[in-house]
Amino acid sequence: MSDFLIAPSILSADFARLGQEVELVLEAGADIVHFDVMDNHYVPNLTFGSSICKALRNYGVEAIIDVHLMVQPVDSMIESFAKAGANWISFHPEASLHVDRSLQLIKSFGCQAGLAINPATPLSCLDHVMHLLDHILVMSVNPGFGGQQFIPQTLDKLAAIKQKIASSGRQIRLEIDGGVKVDNIRAIAQAGANTFVAGSAIFGQPDYKQVIKDMRTELAEVKTVTPL
Numbered sequence: 001m002s003d004f005l006i007a008p009s010i011l012s013a014d015f016a017r018l019g020q021e022v023e024l025v026l027e028a029g030a031d032i033v034h035f036d037v038m039d040n041h042y043v044p045n046l047t048f049g050s051s052i053c054k055a056l057r058n059y060g061v062e063a064i065i066d067v068h069l070m071v072q073p074v075d076s077m078i079e080s081f082a083k084a085g086a087n088w089i090s091f092h093p094e095a096s097l098h099v100d101r102s103l104q105l106i107k108s109f110g111c112q113a114g115l116a117i118n119p120a121t122p123l124s125c126l127d128h129v130m131h132l133l134d135h136i137l138v139m140s141v142n143p144g145f146g147g148q149q150f151i152p153q154t155l156d157k158l159a160a161i162k163q164k165i166a167s168s169g170r171q172i173r174l175e176i177d178g179g180v181k182v183d184n185i186r187a188i189a190q191a192g193a194n195t196f197v198a199g200s201a202i203f204g205q206p207d208y209k210q211v212i213k214d215m216r217t218e219l220a221e222v223k224t225v226t227p228l
């Protein structure tokens with residue numbers, strides 16, 4: 001897998017043509033599919049569940065599906081997403097009563113496990129679970145909606161998490177989610193991210209291939225690549 005992964009968020013896709021939209025964005029050069037699950041409880045918005053993930057697999061989508069659970073409770077959703085074909089599953093620590101248990105549950109189904117960190121979530125939540133993490137999803141907006149502005153303080157947070165990952169000695173993907181665009185992706189990568197969720201920046205343009213190409217051109221300028 002390459003150093004930098006581009007993960008379009010299907011939250012901004014045309015839901016009436018979801019299979020085709022995912023196919024188009026993968027043909028346009030996307031690496032993985034970011035799948036935002038919102039429950040109108042943990043976040044004030046409602047999207048889709050595991051049956052839509054299964055439908056994408058049935059449609060023929062073979063790429064990694066990166067499920068971002070914005071739901072509470074968490075554990076009751078994990079098995080159905082794993083069985084529906086999710087590869088990566090992340091959740092918000094505030095939404096789980098037993099974070100270690102939820103991470104172990106994700107891994108017990110053979111999926112990669114991640115924690116999603118909100119803008120105001122302290123990094124201490126990572127302290128005792130680094131050994132269970134395959135990725136950390138850093139939210140650069142408050143969760144619940146696409147099309148929000150990138151919160152600039154996230155750059156310092158990324159740098160701090162990058163240090164934590166380096167001291168852990170583990171290979172943990174550092175994923176950024178929210179407000180990622182062609183004009184800020186380079187600075188975000190320079191701060192330490194290596195996996196980039198982008199919804200409105202990609203699906204909001206008529207030519208998905210051009211946006212992804214422009215993002216990769218920016219990423220090619222990054223001096224220090226965060227090792228995996």
Ligand SMILES: O=C(CO)[C@@H](O)[C@H](O)COP(=O)(O)O
Pocket residue numbers: 009011012034036068070141142143144145146147148177178179180197198199200201
């Ligand atoms: O998880 C979320 C929002 O809660 C994201 O995945 C958004 O869907 C990203 O959308 P853009 O900010 O890129 O439009």
Ligand SMILES: [Fe+2]
Pocket residue numbers: 009034035036068177197
């Ligand atoms: Fe997301």
